[in-house]
Amino acid sequence: MAKSAFLKSSIAKKYWMALTGLFLCLFLVGHLAGNLQLLATLWHTTPDDAALHFNQYALFMTTNPAVKILSYVTYISILFHAIDGIILTLQNKKARPINYAMNKPERNTIWASRNMAVLGTVILVFIVSHMVSFWAKMHFDENMPLQTITINAGGAPQEFYVTTDGGYIPKAQVDQGAYKIHDRTSFYDGQANVKIKEGYKDLYKITIEFFKQPTYGLPFTILYVLSMIVLGFHLFHGFGSAFQSLGANNPKYNGLIKNIGKGFSIIVPALFAIIPLYIHFLLK
Known part of the structure; x- marks a missing residue:
């Protein structure tokens, strides 16, 4: 088979599906590790501590x-x-334009394997909406808030901006013009117009408000959880199928790969789903 013909073949496409799918599984693990910090109020004493840790993670992920x-x-x-x-999917349908008269695929395949295209489409829609709601705001929203913290100063609570060097800038002084905010996160001296500090974009606040808002918080939470169930079904078949497409089909390891795939397809989506449920129902 010529090289160009191989690259266009369904076998080559299955290789790429497997490789990109397994890479995205690794991405899910890393993304989950970061998002689990949204549960940080379970082990931090104050919401401000939880917010700081999550916003530090968000800054690292967008600047490193x-x-x-x-x-x-x-x-x-x-x-x-x-x-x-x-x-x-289109190639498979083209290769078999007419269904068999006695076609009963449920006897030989699981439901997820017969509906991978549908499951994948739902996940793609979720990814796009997820990026619009969070990723786009983090990168492009000019009104993205900066993290603040309330501290009792002089016997009265005062609001401060948190800076990346561990310091604070009084919000009142920014409001009065002593400091100016340029480039969305940089604090400048109001008179000398010289950059002196860098703040944190408050992605924690955006995320918490998204799932706790009175009107749409519950529907968004439910849709997120349903999307994770869809992801679980997609992973349930896709994980093992990826190894099979790459030729890792050995009786010694098939059982292990299958069990790892089952565990991965349950644990990872479940942990993702716990986050919005915790925020909407339990976070004060």
Whole structure:
């Protein structure tokens, strides 16, 4: 088979589906580890401590050069995985335009394997809406709030902006013009117009308000949980299928791979789903 023919073949597409799928599984683990910090009020004494830890994580994820490169690889992998899946689905339908008269696929395949295209489409819609709600706000929203903390100063509570060097800037002084905010996060001296501090974008506040808002908080929470159930079904079949597509089909390891896939497809989506449920129903 010529090289160009191989690259266009369904076998090559299955290889890429498997590789991008397994890479995205690694991404899910890393993303989950960061998002679990939204539960930090369980082990931090105050919401301000929890917010600071999550916003420090968000700053690292949006400024570290290595993470930025991995982010671009992730975006490409998502697009490639989705497009490749659509092409494979269309090729399979084209190869079998007429269903068998006695076709009973439920006897030989699980439900998830027969509906991977539908499950993948739902997940893609979720990813897009998720990025619009959080990723886009973090990167492009000019009204993205900066993290503040309330401290009793001189016997009265005062609001301060938290800065990345561990310091604070009184919000009242910013409101009065002693300090100015440029480039969305940089604090400048109001008179000398010289940068003196850097603040944290308050992604924690945006996320908490998203799931706790009175009108849409509950529907958004339910949709998020349902999306994680869909993700679980997609992973349930996709994890083991990826290894099989790559040729890792050995009786010695098939059982182990299958069990790891089952555990991964249950634990990871469940932990993601716990986050909005905790925020909406339990976080004070």
